[in-house]
Amino acid sequence: MLSKEEIKLIEKEMAKFPVKSAASIESLKIVQDKQRWVSDKALAEVARILEMPVTELENVASFYNLIYRKPVGRHVIHLCESISCWVMGLEDILGYLNKKLGISYGETTEDDRFTLLPIQCLGDCDKAPAMMVDNDLYNNLTTEKIDDILQKYQ
Ligand code: FES
Missing domain, CATH: 1.10.10 (Arc Repressor Mutant, subunit A)
Known part of the structure; x- marks a missing residue:
């Protein structure tokens, strides 16, 4: 409705x-x-x-993969799954997010705060690994940086 x-x-x-x-x-x-x-x-x-x-x-x-056809949390994390991000350590970032949030791709945290989704190249390959949270782009990701970024989204 x-x-x-x-x-x-x-x-x-x-x-x-x-x-x-x-x-x-x-x-x-x-x-x-x-x-x-x-x-x-x-x-x-x-x-x-x-x-x-x-x-x-x-x-x-x-x-259009930024249209969600299933319920999502208050914030959506799109982690780039393309080649440059893989080469630059995507697996570590993904593993960290999985552990920290307790969710895998396609899932939403119990408190409804985050949904984690994969996405193709975000066009920031020279600063890989990269992700988007809602409409904000983040690059040169490290596990420490992830902690700071996630804090901004409640
Ligand atoms: S491959 Fe990840 S931003 Fe291009």
Whole structure:
């Protein structure tokens, strides 16, 4: 179920384009900003507003890996799994995060604080290993640095 505010924001986004479906990613982001993730019901409602088939919008959502189709925690950690990060010690960082947070990829901490997900190259390869927490990019990761970073997200 979308709120009036979400619908209004989606309509505002739609108005920027000649074709309503062109606002699909932004509309999904609007829902996610408010609800943290995009449920099947919410997605169907967005598709109705954008006058596009639900399956088409589902394809958009699954292609765009920053749209969450399952519930996530208050903060989402995206750890880069691509080659430079592997070479520069991703395994240690992943192991540290797994141990510190008690979760593996795809899982959320019991207190709902963090969800851990893999992601492809974040474009910061010369400063690998890298990760994103919500919309913030962090690089040259070390286990010590991870402690400082995570503290910022409650
Ligand atoms: S390989 Fe990790 S940022 Fe490019």
